[in-house]
Amino acid sequence: MARSGLLRELPVTERGLRTRAALIAAARRVFERSGYLDTRLIDITKAAKCSAGTFYTYFASKEEIFAAVLELAQEDMMHPGMPHVAAEDDPAAIIAASNRAYFEAYKRNAKLMGLLEQVASIDPEFRVLRQQRADAFIRRNARSIANLQQRGLADPDLDPLLASSALSGMISRLAFGYFVTGGEAASLDDIVDTATRLWVNALRIAPRG
Amino acid sequence: MARSGLLRELPVTERGLRTRAALIAAARRVFERSGYLDTRLIDITKAAKCSAGTFYTYFASKEEIFAAVLELAQEDMMHPGMPHVAAEDDPAAIIAASNRAYFEAYKRNAKLMGLLEQVASIDPEFRVLRQQRADAFIRRNARSIANLQQRGLADPDLDPLLASSALSGMISRLAFGYFVTGGEAASLDDIVDTATRLWVNALRIAPRG
Amino acid sequence: MARSGLLRELPVTERGLRTRAALIAAARRVFERSGYLDTRLIDITKAAKCSAGTFYTYFASKEEIFAAVLELAQEDMMHPGMPHVAAEDDPAAIIAASNRAYFEAYKRNAKLMGLLEQVASIDPEFRVLRQQRADAFIRRNARSIANLQQRGLADPDLDPLLASSALSGMISRLAFGYFVTGGEAASLDDIVDTATRLWVNALRIAPRG
């Protein structure tokens, strides 16, 4: 996900970079503590130990600094999806690894994912962003499904994109329920195992050997 | 889902009942047009053709009238899930029917479901409400899965509740993506078919004798 | 204190009289519980078990019903001051009896006196009312002082009205502190005794015999 239109250019001086970074770090902390809506800009500037006016040197709005927070966390969030593993590996093992990777990345950024969910439900720009991320995840998984089908290893009657859309949604919703809503009683291992088994079953992936 | 604690007593006169109903109807319209956050109480009272003060005769807050809107729409939303079909029916057919019913009910109330998603991301009380609804749906499907397992018709290695949680989430997320986000290109039939096929596969439901 | 300008005519029907009386009784209760300012008219009508509109059948405003509450309590409040005793009685005994009567009447209506103090500080009409009551008390005591002076029993250098103003104020302030503010630690007897002794001393009333 390249720089979204929500971001402006970086400051030039050393001090400017430091202040900007302090604001972003403070913003993430405050957003995660208070939620997006309840966060006031002065809460952020207070946490960053700078004045209210300084905020506008770097960001034009709350949306813009939230975009910057997301951008900083983005690298870590790009891991999930199918990691590159040797093609000859057991498909079930690959799916298991992929799901585990997704859940773990989700866990590391759980609060932020909850925030993104909240902001996406409020602001169309972030709805698009969320959609783009979801689509990237879906397309990657769709390619993997199509690949298995071509190799005769998965149910050929399924539309790869639709199936990926459904199954990827299943995974992300599970992660949301587990790490954000936090109401699930099961252990992470159980969830990954069940999700993987359902995924494998759903695609009718032939058991190995 | 009984009356939530968010509701107060009903008015006693005919006129009062009419005004209250007008407010709820207006609120639903305005919420669906402008979203929850951007709706101001005066927008609602204007749409209901009454004065600002009248609002407070019936509701204490925006949350309260939103709860009333949901309550009114609730009956229709309780249908989805497993419809009552003869037990001897083809399990796959039952699942297909259930999924179709869910998607259709979702479609009828799509804007409201999008609103609930938004409000749940903002207000903890509605987060609980959404959770309760999701849980009811999950438990119903879990019972169905357990039943199939007992009859030897579904993969016995799956935990029914966990599997239901995953698959029910898959369904509701699909519905959300299809009817609320609205970005899906597929036809409703294709989605129902794919969802059903994945569900049937995932549970390893034996093809009918 | 005759009917003040704050009061209107009485209702004619039996039912009307009953409702009016219920409103006044309720008003006194609510005023004493919540204070004048914090009392809303619906609090009164609720307590009187009638509707909001009914209030206006009998009273034009909160002030007016408060005036009615005072009027009803008035008879009891007219006792204080010098009670009529035989002129040949011991002057000190008369003063003691008078003070005691004042304190006791004050005690019976302490909450109402506190209210009157509050309302007088807010509403000029009641400031006048309070002043009239105080003046009546002062003039009565002034006549008593003048009488003692004429009989050679009290310090002739004092202006009777001024002295009465000071001493009467002393008494009413003591009563206010004792029954309304409620911070005094002394017993009522001690207060009456001290007040009487100070009063007798202040007028240099010759000890008897």
Next chain:
Amino acid sequence: MARSGLLRELPVTERGLRTRAALIAAARRVFERSGYLDTRLIDITKAAKCSAGTFYTYFASKEEIFAAVLELAQEDMMHPGMPHVAAEDDPAAIIAASNRAYFEAYKRNAKLMGLLEQVASIDPEFRVLRQQRADAFIRRNARSIANLQQRGLADPDLDPLLASSALSGMISRLAFGYFVTGGEAASLDDIVDTATRLWVNALRIAPRG
């Protein structure tokens, strides 16, 4: 009477201090003109020539700015009571001086004293404040009375605190009637003289020499 808990931190810049001071001065003016209840915050900000929002930079409420107004006037109000005079002075002269000082200070702040009376009748926090001030005055006079008793110059049968409570109340009520209610016809000198004579008589202070 230290800073009450009603006050927040002072602004740091010169400009801030100026604005805050302007608000307090304006508040005093408006309160004295319109009374506490009838004063709206915008009346104050208008009088201080700043916007409505600025008020909240310095004060959280009407109570808070009223506390600040009182605090500013407080120094002047602490003078009254017994001024320091040589111990060997004529007790009556000391009392006269003390009373005169009290009346003069009261006169300088008469409007504010009236306001305090009003606010104390409305707001419990200020009721406490008024009580504390009254108590300080009473205790000071009680010490003076006890001292006279010990020197054999005053009626030993009086309880000093009770007597002070009564006589101090007499003085403050006179001042209130004279400067706030404003209905008294007498001259200030006459009032001071009468009050002093009553006070001296009441304590049976021995005539000098």
Next chain:
DNA sequence: AATGAATGAGGGTTCATTCAT
């Protein structure tokens, strides 16, 4: 005479944004 719903003016309060220093 009683009802209780409808009215709407009026005040308080917040906070993103600007700007002089």
Next chain:
DNA sequence: GATGAATGAACCCTCATTCAT
């Protein structure tokens, strides 16, 4: 670049009062 005070639009909410039934 940084500061923090000033701004004022925007909205919420209360409640005395009116009025149709």
